[in-house]
Amino acid sequence: MEYDLLLGSEGKIEFLLGNEAVVRGLYEAGVSVAAAYPGTPSSEIGDVLYKLSDRIGIKFEFSTNEKVALEVASAASAGGLRSFVFMKHVGLNVAMDSFVSLSGAGVKGGMVVFSADDPSMHSSQNEQDNRFLGKFARTIVIEPSSPQELKDYIVHAFDISEEVGHPVLIRSVTRISHVRAPVRLGEVKKKNEWKYKKSASLVLLPENAYKAQMSIVNRLEKVRSSKYNAILNSVYGDSSTLIITSGAAYNYIDEALQMLNVKARILKIGLSFPLDQEMILGEVEKAERVIFVEEGGPFLEEQVLSLCAIRSINKKFYGKINGSISTSYEMDVDRVAGFLSEIYGMPFQTKTQNLNLPERAPVLCPGCPHRATYYVAKLAMKQRGIQNAIVPTDIGCYSLGYYEPYQLGDYCFSMGSSIGSSSGFTMEAKERVVSFIGDSTFFHAGIPGLINAYHNDHNFVLVIMDNYVTAMTGGQPTPETTPPFKRVDIESVVRGIGIKNVYSMDPYDLKNSLDTFKKALDSNELAVIISKRECALEVDRKRAPSEAKVFQINQDKCNLCYNCVKNFACAAFYVDEGRVYIDPELCDGCSVCSEPLVCPFNAIEVKP
């Protein structure tokens, strides 16, 4: 069965994705409860857990958002069970309210919060370094460097958490979670028994919260002097130059030093908050100069430099604070070698070349219902003479509507922000406001915004693009998914708020959808369109390849008006010497392009 390799016996070595190694770590650590909201680069953890949870005895759920997920996990931990919550970096912002207070309450069963950061923003809106949020919340912060360490450190993290009674934040990044490497499997521990005891420390009323502040200090002090420092930190190499590093950045240092033919002593930190002060300062004292190489911000650097200031330790320090190393974008061997070459005074040239090639922007899949919705939205606005509409959009596949030719998306920065910002725009804007949000994002953070919009009487058109799945992260369930879950109906939620102008449409039906859009645009109060059609990839996953039709262009009928490629712009179209064709390997068979509203000459037909 799929993922059987994660259930292997101790000592076996498997080629695992970092995120798969996380799941094995949870199994080995005896975790009982896990919850998450999907987000790349953490998504595969949920995909695997979703399939394996019964077999490894972990109760797992996709919660509506990261804050809810964290609360689900923390309650299990209050009952003495080991619990786990995971998210992408920006998800921790959503969970922050409960996350910060959790430190004060402490934990009974071990609890680990897992953040997959995304330096260089391969699939994110920022590259925040969540180690700072861990320190801000005063949780323990642990940083693995490889899939093997992801698994091993998860087990250690649960042990520390339970011993000390404090939550642990594990910080991964894209280049650990999305790296595959050999992982040696370890022993599977027994799970804890449920044991819930009422305690004042779990009720953070001012009186109890006041006491909790001192418990945080005491618990962190216990970590500082624990055996785990020796397990999670390591040092090697003989040189008067000390490089302090952690996480993915560590992986690039040995090779960069080799390239430059120079030496350094490497101090690799796995337990990054609270720091093992005496050991680290001992190393700094012995060195002539100290270089900090980290993925993200100057997290270790700031902590070590403040300790050095207090102890009056004066060395040459190089890192992100003095500008020797860039504070932006992910590290790699070439970048690290480039920074080190300046510090060491060794010549190094990155050998890149630039070809002038056309960009391949991310696109909606062939058959994607969002394309049809966008096509109709543009047409309806044009027919109603609406120019320059303000178009807030949201986080999900449909944010690709930003790109040409749709260009529907001019304000977007966080989950649910489309609706809140739409209310703001309508306060003073002369332009019509039309905003877009996906189904999963609507459930995650859209509902409070919509209640606000109705209650405060903001007039805009909201399009909820409902494809029944969390598509962009690989097709996870949403609150609409059944069975075995109970289905939440979006239209009932919207109507339940009190909104009267609610329209449902099937975007594949262009003609009806166009009429619906025009009605919504004509409304002089808040209007909501629910554009309902299953994600094309989900349809593909369910049907046999033989069931899929393929379309072609009848070259005799084609009038070369180019409306299909210029305005509908499906990825399956291509142009060769001025004529339009459909790539049969890409065509999804959705048939939308054959509608007269896209091809007025009926030139697009089923390929026999």
Place this chain on the structure above:
Amino acid sequence: MVSLVLAGVGGQGIITVANIVGKAALIEGKNALMTELHGMAQRGGKIVVEVRIGDYKSAIIPARSADIMLAFEELEGARNLSKLKESGVILLNRRMIHPVSLTMKIQDYPERIIAEALSKYKTINVEADQIAMNLGNRRVANTAMVGATFSTGLLNLREESLITAIKESLPEKHWDINTKAFEQGKILPAFETAKVA
């Protein structure tokens, strides 16, 4: 020690290929690392996967040091040439997937620029899509590319290990067609293998 760059477009089965090569290395007791980038698009976006076999810590290949490039799509192959070392070999699947940005502007695929860029390297054409089509399932083009890579001799892995890795990576009902695709992908006869190596 060998490094491979795999470049193409989402939906071409590139990650599976990298996974097969990595597993085969593991079967032979070698260390292997693999890293993938696939942006926001679920299909049709650009994909780069890097595989390193040997005693490495970094899965990301430094500039100009990959030994082999597996170009599943021509433009994406050209886009990632800066990873390939000067003596590197390109296995070029003859597949063009037109970027929407060109099609929208009624522009042709940039064949000339790509051919020029590739001409600086030893490039071997692989009709992987054709092989797959002939076998009756276009999805096995990627296994044909594994066969082609093996036949260069640069991987330094045994055929049995790759076949075992293919079987470990795919459900049993697909074993037969994929081992056929692997076999037909072995485009390089023995003498040419020796020359490349």
